[in-house]
Amino acid sequence: MKVLHVLDTGDFSGAENVAITIISYLEKHDMAQCVYLSPKGPIEDYLAEKNIDFYGVDKLNFSSLKKALAIVKPDVIHVHSFKSAVILALLNPKGKFVIHIHDNPEWLKHVNAKSILFLKACKRADRILTVSDAIEYEFFYSDKVFEKIENIGNPINDGKIIRLSNKPIFFERKNKNQLNHGALSSGGKRYNPKYDFDMIYVGRIEEEKNPFLLAKIINELCDMNPSIRIGIVGDGKLRDKFFSKIEEYYRENNITYFGCLENPYPIIKRSKSLVLPSLSEGYATVVAEALILGVPVVCSGVGTMLDVIDDKCGKICSFSDKAYVAEISRLTTDEIYHHRKVKATLERGRRLGNIREYYRKIRKLYNEMVDQGDFILSRYQNRL
Template identity: 25%
Template structure:
């Protein structure tokens, strides 16, 4: 099967990492997988070096990585023409858009093959009225959480398939952690955006560090993630005890070096980084918002705190790092919770959906029939 997955750009965001991981799994299963980005990273404010590393990794895993290089998202005719040319070269059996932005040029490109859309968030980034157009193009939607499914059911009129997110097996820890290090590292991972609400972590940082210092411990707080708003976060973080790492390709190593994972988002779909943290055996402190609530079970694998509450966030982090028996139990719970999110199961569920859709529709980009039989000697 020829599978074309479309993303906005090659960046270290969770959705993009999932798509690249799935492309690897598809290729290993014998399928022709292509990851196609609408824009170059620099055109949308992301890091070109991260883009280069991700594209190289996709290709090394046996899949194809391409970018349309669309600089102007409002130029729909130009975008549709570029997309149509790319699709004629790829000749996909199924197209999976992981960004709603792809559906507008797809509507003009008229691909003639099954189209799937995953909206990787519990909030819409476009007017709900756009679903009237999407339903004309999309054969099936994919929901990644209960909240995302509820949102799609409110607006979409095509079938919806629930497929849980997943993370790479390279994050998998062999054993749970017995206790946090004496000088612990607190890690947050995700694209720098208003959704992630890193300013709340900045405000929690100093009281958190001071509380642990009173125990004779030196805490390290790290934020891994880039994006168009990274420069603003650098200004806000000036003078705060927080390390801003920018976009990182070695997040699995950062997880192994960390003692606790923090998510302070205002809303979520189902964060890939949180799955990676659980697979790494890290207890999780997260805001009690959609997506996070489906992953974090208080007292089992982490703690939930109100959003935009730095005092509650700092208190939960300190308490988790200060009780060794509770910490060990939460680490065991994290590894247990992570079992639901294997990449193999996620890839298999996607392939099942693609097979169902391709069996009911004939691809438009089929090879042109030969005008006459050709002898092997010609």
């Protein structure tokens, strides 16, 4: 069986990590030959390290995907974005077609050109995977394709997260303020994992992540505590505008920017809190990762956050900058309060690991897609 995974960015983030996890599992157990297709970019280095076949395109569009399908000839096409789902539906390929929804954008919840186009793609698809029940409930047209939808969640390998959190991190310091607007390499100075951050943000710097509210929160935190230490991990289309706002506030000295990191866990682990003021989320994987590492999460409460975050292990602040500032400040300065939340966070995090169950769902999905029945199921069930 040959599987083509299609993504529409060349970066490394949540959806890309999920695709790589699925590919690694399928190939490790000889269940499929997989090819990763996306625009060229930083993702190429990650794929090369893991020996995953990469089909790079200059731009993901109708003609580039049509050409790739003719060359790869996949039995199953597994798309990980709304854009790639719509393009593939227009191509009407011969192989089985899986749509994997990682996000829950506002347009998905209403009648508009995007949601109508996506409905047409869903009707063409054989299966539709989501990362949270909220996506199915809130997708305006979900009743038209409900029989194809399955909430598969996101893979959370708690043992691996804890193991990687104990590794050192290397990065380059580009200037005296430690603020670098480009991706940071792994070949520079060693990052000392004993250097704590009072707050960290990990994620894409995109509109749905609410970066300008994040900048406002940072500014107000610095007003209250001029020596506060803040880490930023991630990249995105709004990176330059976000850092322009930080510089407008004169807060560069409080921030260490790491860019994209394949392993952010040592930095998360050594932070007093993680902030996530997102406008929309599918499954906020970084929330689960932070909880597993004992880091309280201060967030907006969208997506699956409401299912795992409460006042014991963090705080739901919606979009109130004052609420974020009050909670993060207390976690920074009140050691007893912080210790109590860390204890509750670790307890919550112990219940979030799901990697064996996730692999079982993936195995079942692909077996059903190619109609290979119980043969592969029985062959591989003891390898988990």
